[in-house]
Amino acid sequence: NAGVTQTPKFQVLKTGQSMTLQCAQDMNHNSMYWYRQDPGMGLRLIYYSASEGTTDKGEVPNGYNVSRLNKREFSLRLESAAPSQTSVYFCASSPQQGSRTEAFFGQGTRLTVV
Amino acid sequence: QQQVKQSPQSLIVQKGGIPIINCAYENTAFDYFPWYQQFPGKGPALLIAIRPDVSEKKEGRFTISFNKSAKQFSLHIMDSQPGDSATYFCAASMTGGSYIPTFGRGTSLIVHP
Numbered sequence: 001n002a003g004v005t006q007t008p009k010f011q012v013l014k015t016g017q018s019m020t021l022q023c024a025q026d027m028n029h030n031s032m033y034w035y036r037q038d039p040g041m042g043l044r045l046i047y048y049s050a051s052e053g054t055t056d057k058g059e060v061p062n063g064y065n066v067s068r069l070n071k072r073e074f075s076l077r078l079e080s081a082a083p084s085q086t087s088v089y090f091c092a093s094s095p096q097q098g099s100r101t102e103a104f105f106g107q108g109t110r111l112t113v114v
Numbered sequence: 115q116q117q118v119k120q121s122p123q124s125l126i127v128q129k130g131g132i133p134i135i136n137c138a139y140e141n142t143a144f145d146y147f148p149w150y151q152q153f154p155g156k157g158p159a160l161l162i163a164i165r166p167d168v169s170e171k172k173e174g175r176f177t178i179s180f181n182k183s184a185k186q187f188s189l190h191i192m193d194s195q196p197g198d199s200a201t202y203f204c205a206a207s208m209t210g211g212s213y214i215p216t217f218g219r220g221t222s223l224i225v226h227p
Contacts, residue, residue, distance in 0.1 A: 033215075035217075042217045042220045044217075102160045103148075105150075107156060
């Protein structure tokens, strides 16, 4: 049972470089999310996708773009990385069916922008 | 505006102690209140959750107490163990429409042997 798989696990970027964080889930969930985790700030929502074909901004979307490629995959792109984007990024998914509203998280991507 | 406020930011207890983590929310439309546990280098995982139609829920050594009128809920860990050392997040969400969990800022718990 893979659950939510994120790649890569670690990445170092130079300021101005671009990259895409990949996320895939094998639980047939409708909703997918990208969060960033910073010390003392908890988990802050960057973007989410309530269903295949839709994406919406969360609390901290600036500097990021997303693509819901299909029901399984939801990618996060940094077009021009900045040191303020140094963080741990988590992808999550949720079935969003009736009372089943648990969010399942990936292992995270630790990104450092120098 | 922080919709879910969590305290304390960090907590240290001795083995066998009962750490208590508190959360308060603003939006009365929230109807699902989960707690997540996160170990270093891992993603958060659901620990226990409650809905506002009950005032308390127990699962093993973990208990959620819920006070709807005060818009507060708390996590109690009975007979805490060193293996409980982790970061704990409370969250709140609305189950109707788009399910978007809003998280507190987390509590780092250390349980000394």
